[in-house]
Amino acid sequence: MHQGNQSTVSEFILLGLSTQAEKQNLLFGLFLSMYLVTVFGNGLIILAIALDAHLHTPMYLFLANLSFADILSSSTSIPKMLVNILTKSQSISYVSCLIQMYFSIVFVVVDNFLLGVMAYDRFVAICHPLNYTIVMHPKFCISLTIIPWVLSNIVALTHTLMANQLVFCGDNTIPHFFCDLAPLLKLSCSNAMINEVLKFAVGLSVITFPFALILFSYVSIVRAVLRISSTEGKWKAFSTCGSHLTVVLLFYGTIVGVYFFPSSTHPEDTDKIGAVLFTVVTPMMNPFIYSLRNKDMKGALRKLINKKPLASRIYSGSPIMAGCKMESPSAW
Template identity: 80%
Template sequence: MHQGNQTTISEFLLLGLSNQAEHQRLLFVLFLGMYLVTVVGNGLIILAIGLDSCLHTPMYLFLANLSFADISSISTSVPKMLVNIQTKSQSISYENCITQMYFSIVFVVIDNFLLGVMAYDRFVAICHPLNYMTIMQPRPCILLTVVPWVLSNIVALTHTLLLLRLWFCESNTLSHFFCDLALLLKLSCSDTMINELVLFIVGLSVITFPFALILFSYICIIRAVLRISSTEGKRKAFSTCASHLTVVLLFYGTIVGVYFFPSSTHPDDKDKIGAVLFTVVTPMMNPFIYSLRNKDMKGALRKLINRKSFFSLMP
């Protein structure tokens, strides 16, 4: 890396969600609580899946990856924000800012890809139940897990390498609580046309392809379920998709609500709202959605909690 020849600044200033001193304590308590809930909730899901052999299936393998991505996503931004509030410092080094941006891209993109993979898994389970174990063998499942991670890192690396070629002059203030790529491009005093073009093309592809897979999968699922004669059969089929469909609606509903509907608020406020929803609220909600709407997951979590309680009573 040759950032020393490309930038005249050594740090950025993160203004956070509010510049009002009286709001800082409330923000600290609120985001610390959400962070702990997210880490504990998703951590319990990963532990439950790992310890319960009944959940060693493709669907729960993908769910464990989603939970890990959610923990990682919120951990890229919130801890630094909490430290800055506590220390009353707004600074983040150039290197740390670029690193934070890289991983924030990785984990938002991986969430998107994993939702597409999970939709495909449900499509195979409902539309081709007799061939499910043949199609979803260990090797294809590992491939469906690894490829999204590789693609997400390629996307993040592409944006990062393009950013490293830019100059940053006098301005180093980011009106955000973490280093966001779009805001960094606005700060640069270089020509960012290539960066913005790649951001548009790659961003559109990252959203479109998984969403198209999800849409196709659920169209096929609905058609298959409607052909089931018994009401109980239809209910069971839909119940296996309920948790995933709820997460999909939350994820893409956030995108539509924040980025496609006009708002009377300042654009910076809208970007912050979208970032909070993506990086904090959605990862926090996912464990509740999967644990409350999934009987197998509730049973595994109950066994995990009972096991912890049992161990705590041992001398």
Template identity: 80%
Template sequence: MHQENQTTVSEFLLLGLSDQTEQQTLLFVLFLCMYLITMVGNGLIILAVSLDSYLHTPMYLFLANLSFADISSISTSVPKMLTNIQTKSQSISYESCITQMYFSIVFVIIDNFLLGVMAYDRFVAICHPLNYTTMMQPRLCILLTVVPWILSNLVALTHTLLLVQLLFCDSNTLPHFFCDLAPLLKLSCSDTKINELVLFILGLSVIIFPFVLILFSYTCIIRAVLRISSTEGKWQAFSTCGSHLTVILLFYGTIVGVYFLPSSTHTDDRDKIGAVLFTVMIPMVNPFIYSLRNKDMKGALRRLIHRKKFLLLMT
């Protein structure tokens, strides 16, 4: 039952990243550029993997899924933010807010799971090169692709079903640029202890399990590489997982830097910094890391661009 002093919230107000009017144009241009760069960069990777037969391997299947997740992640928050700045409106409906929160959870978690899956793929490729094709069969690859999506949606669904049971009183102002779970829990006038407990348990689980898989995989990789006698052989083995390792360091370095290191910044500011890094910055830089440090990907992108030029000339 609703108490007399409680009202049903039909919309929320997103305050964005800044309340300074003169900064809105700068934020609009900056985030529009980052959004377009992310869409083009990740889109090219998906096209290259889809069209180039040289990239029809498990490693690039997982990479294409990561690029799709990155495109989806930034698309859950930035377009609405840009629309609000352009229309000078801060409102978002209750239903849209819950939907935005759901998908933002899904795509951040899927990034984490896919990093673990890709680490396992590199472990098999380096530690069991002769059995790679046998071990990474199509059925296993599909399983390693589908299961993370299922788990991510289950986690997001759990948080969403718990959230919709909460009451939101007169205050409907979110000090954020999209509907994130943590600010919504702070805004609720209901008891959120269960939500916070589930958030802690599931949040810790979705970080620890992929991280343990990554740690195990790279421990085995390092041992295998150190047994290689030639320096050239060691460098070649490490180079096959250099891009992935860079992304891992960026992802988990962000988690540690934002949420674990002591900081004098306000909690709301820390939440916004973390959200910008996970939903905007990391999806934007991932394509550059994989294309600049990967010879196969660079070659595939060159062939894709030349193919486009050829098609344009033919038309």
């Protein structure tokens, strides 16, 4: 193992999603629009939750954190890509590349854990409604919010420190629109086998528990919903779960495809398509799937957009990181 960075490469060249000049304006307009929708949509969710006391519950605490992570996830890669298209300069310094990789890993891992936490919250609310306020007490739900951020930074730091040990002495072109772990490993002219093994081992351990929690939660939810006598009630519950599971499958499918297999076993376009899905498309869709289908959230957003006064209902302290109010869980 090399001690410290011995790379002769001082910068990398991000080739972006396409090298064809005629497509650059189209890509710029498309990704700028998607980025603005992501920031605006998730920003509205956070603001609505912060200002409406009725939404100071564990479910919306987790949702606010998910929206915050989605904004930061998109902001890690898209603005740099847009600047590169405008300036026609595709370079990024070695240090900036590692920093971008670090934060891209942080927010992907945070999303992963929060999806599991949100599934567990719904499991308790639907399958054990009478015990909901006992299980999801303030200290516990705050812990479920903080732990994902701590673990994600540990995972990102591990990968970044290991990548910094690699030597980059030849080709410095990254066929990607941001500095992702997989394409960086391909460029190394030193043996990256340990990094590949670490990527698989850490990724598997990070993914397994949240995914198992999601699977257990939704199997239990489906069994509980099947006992509902009302056909309308069943359809509403299954429709909501189906939307959530679609995002879960999209998120985990792309993560597994990009990060769990050796970098040499799949084409470069697969990495880029997968990265676009979980860094751009999924964060943009989350506000619609998790919030706009929710009656309480739609009501809060309507009040916010109509500029009706909400000051009298502001909860003491920030609901996003400071605490959560225990109320009866609302149905999805």
